Amino acid sequence: MEPSLIIKALSNETRRQILTWLKHPERHFDETPYVQHGVPQRIGACVSDIQEKAGLAQSVISSYLLMMQNAGLLEMERVGKWTFYRRNEKTIQAFADYIRNEL
Secondary structure (H helix, E strand, C coil): CCHHHHHHHCCCHHHHHHHHHHHCHHHHCCCHHHHHCCCCHHHCEEHHHHHHHHCCCHHHHHHHHHHHHHCCCEEEEEECCEEEEEECHHHHHHHHHHHHHHC
16 A cells, blocks of 8 residues: 555545445446346446546546556456446555554
8 A cells, every 4th residue: 555646546526536436336326237237236337437427538537547546446347348446445444544543
């Protein structure tokens, strides 16, 4: 875990919102397309769904997701032609512990 990368990733409201959405993707994204394609939503949310919900260009969302993945906040998984992102709870917990114990 690199705290400075996480702090930088969390400095943007949209990136924080994405983490909130991915905490409970079933509350924030329509699961119908996932079910129709046999993909469990617990895998996370598809990039296109995140992009649509955020209302930003795909290139912007992709750069945000990559930054959060590089910071260790997100995990990525490819399923067929889709790319899904989910929270990396281990890193999030480690960062929470760092904040609580070190700062």
